[in-house]
Amino acid sequence: MTYPPDLLPRTKTVPFARALAAHGDRTALVTRDGETSYRELAARVAATAQRLGEERRLVLLAGANTADALVVYLAALAAGHPVLLVPGDNDEAVRSLTAAYDPDVVVLPSGGEWEVRERRPVSAHDLHPDLALLLSTSGSTGSPKLVRLSHENLQANAESIAEYLGIRDGDRAATTLPMHYCYGLSVINSHLLRGAGLVLTDLSVADGCFWELFRRARGSTFAAVPYTFDLLDRIGFAGMDLPHLRYVTQAGGRLAPERVAEYAATGRRNGWDLFVMYGQTEATARMAYLPPHLAESRPQAVGVPVPGGSFRLLPLPDRPGEGDTGEDGTGELVYTGPNVMLGYAETPADLRLGRTVRELRTGDVARRAADGLYEIVGRRSRFAKILGLRVDPQQVEVLLERHGITSYCVGGDGELLVAVTGDADAQQVRRTVADACGLPRRAVRVHLLPELPRLPTGKPDYGAVRRLASADGGAPAPSGEHGRPRRLRERNLLRNRGRGRGRNRNRGSGLPPTGPGCAGSTPRSSTAPTSPRTAASSAWAATRCATWRCR
Known part of the structure; x- marks a missing residue:
């Protein structure tokens, strides 16, 4: 495949986004409409990268668990364009971040298709060569404070996750979390790295249609946050017949230890593993994981650092009666690794900055137990x-x-x-x-x-x-x-x-009633469906720019 950076050899890119064709005819994407091979995906990505052009520009993408959104994301990474990934289901966030960062290209759904609005042929911003991705620190709001991630960050974290999860090219991961959420995006990146498949869907695990698709696609894994397990309880997940399920991952907040042990035991009985994980957007998603064989005996732990990373405990002098790391062995958890962000951005001027952060002070209070496992005991800022x-x-x-x-x-x-x-x-x-x-x-x-x-x-x-x-x-x-x-x-x-x-x-x-039929499919969010983007479209219509459709 030919990408614009082939003409601009000094442009930095993300390797896994440019290596899609190497996976040949393996299945890359599974949707309700059918399957897409890696060869086909690579061709779409290359064509879109060519359309984005050779001049580096800031691309705002309304994230969604669809093939079109994924193609634009990969095309931008492959061509070296920094991506500002925003929640596609939140019109206000799209509008506010567009206003705050004045992107050169805006990509969002319009009339059933994905529309690319080129607001200018060259960037209005000074973009640092290492900048690859911008994610909101708040996950789903329009907060202008963003995390600046590099090409190395994305590649390193994808490799680390793929290593400790043991991702295989035959695996198929369901997109149970939003693309704009760092945890959901890490599932996408790590599976594409290994040539594994993605079951693209925005259905909730509470929807019977999700499980029909998961079984038909021979799904082998899905990601969960603590609330997901409440939904799984209600639909009788423990008794489901899921012959291809290999493991379930959990992150996005603390899951009660007894719940960890309960689901680890369920997995042991049914032939799948539970990976408890710990991370932050500032670490490109993952910093630690608990080996599955310890989930029942050490459910209160977040585990060990991911491959390539390390922890240290920083003294907390504001906690009375504590020594260097506290009388109870606690301190603020500090992470170092190749996935630590470049730094934050709060205005477009910050996009020119390189690395301003060398290690990540997580804000979490932790201890290292005698068995070497780390436990989070509180949140310093809380x-x-x-x-x-x-x-x-x-x-x-x-x-x-x-x-x-x-x-x-x-x-x-x-x-x-x-x-x-x-x-x-x-x-x-x-x-x-x-x-x-x-x-x-x-x-x-x-x-x-x-x-x-x-x-x-x-x-x-x-x-x-x-x-x-x-x-x-x-x-x-x-x-x-x-x-x-x-x-x-x-x-x-x-x-x-x-x-x-x-x-x-x-x-x-x-929780809406669920059943084997697909009538009344339940979206992931519990809020009402979002309204059409008429206001946003009207605002952008005032900008004279070239538009084209994603195909």
């Missing part, structure tokens, strides 16, 4: 100072988790905000949390919700929890409970609640 006391909201979530209550906790203005679901007793939750944290009960505000707020990626939406502080509905502190905290009470924490974990988990989530 620690809250409430009435002079230092409180770790994550540990509050763990406390409530032991009683079968899923909660999101954040520090507010002089109070701890606790959002819970189901039939939990708000007053008992308040008393237990206050006593455990040494806080007066008036400093704990509990909100009972039908469903906890989540981002489109499935991660907790802690911003939404903070906004509850200004709304009515927090359970008021009852009379006589404003005094000094009493001893920790954990009895009778739940009212009219069974002990079984699965029976009442996340009651009232509004």
Whole structure:
């Protein structure tokens, strides 16, 4: 295949995006419409790369789990054009990032096709030679703070993931996460690197059609965030017949240790592995993984560094009573490896910058256990100072988790905000949390919700929890409970609640009914379908630019 960089040998590119044709007639993509071979995919990518041209330009791509979006992404990487990957299902994010970064090329769906709008023939920006990809730090919003990733970052992380997962060219991974989310994108990159197949879909695992496609495509793996496992419980995943499933990966937030052990045991019985993983966008997705054979015995650990990476623990001088790495062996987890980002971008001027970061301070508080495995024990930035006391909201979530209550906790203005679901007793939750944290009960505000707020990626939406502080509905502190905290009470924490974990988990989530048929297919997001991009199209129509369709 011929790419523009062949005419510009100094242009840096991502190797796996240029090596697609080497995988020949193996299946690259599986969709509901059929299969595409690597040879066919490479031809489409090369043609699109030629259309993007020889001059490096900033390409904004509305990410989606479709062949057209994937072709544009790979074409830009293969031709050396930096990609600003935005959530395609969020019109406001597309508009705000377009306004903030003034891309030279905008690619988005229009009228059932993918339209490429060339706003100018040469870039308006000074683009650093190493810059390959820009991802939002917030995952799904239009925040202008972006992570700058290099060609080396993408290649190194794909190679590392493919190595520890043991990805084979016969594997087929379902795209259960959005393309614009670093975890979802890492699935795409690592499988293309090894010549494996991608089952492209935007269906939820709660949809019967997803599993029909997964079986028909001989799917061997899928990626999950913690919320995914709640959905899997509801559809009876443990009893499904999935003859080609080799492993399931989990990242995107902490999964309760008992849930890790539970699913690891299910996998052992059914012949597949569970890989618990840990990462951040700033590390191009992955920093650590827990070897599957340890998932049942060490479910609280995130494991060991990925191949090519390393950890160290940084002292936390602001934690009273701690030494170099704390009396309990804890410290801030710092990661070093070839997948560490170049740095952040907050304005277009930052796109000219090279590497400004050598190691990644994760912000997570961790310890290295005697067996060499790392455990995350808290989030440094989430620690809250409430009435002079230092409180770790994550540990509050763990406390409530032991009683079968899923909660999101954040520090507010002089109070701890606790959002819970189901039939939990708000007053008992308040008393237990206050006593455990040494806080007066008036400093704990509990909100009972039908469903906890989540981002489109499935991660907790802690911003939404903070906004509850200004709304009515927090359970008021009852009379006589404003005094000094009493001893920790954990009895009778739940009212009219069974002990079984699965029976009442996340009651009232509004999960649509599923079944073997495809009627009423469920999109991944729980929000209403997005409206047509009429406003965005009108805004861009004012720009005189050449347009062409992706074929």
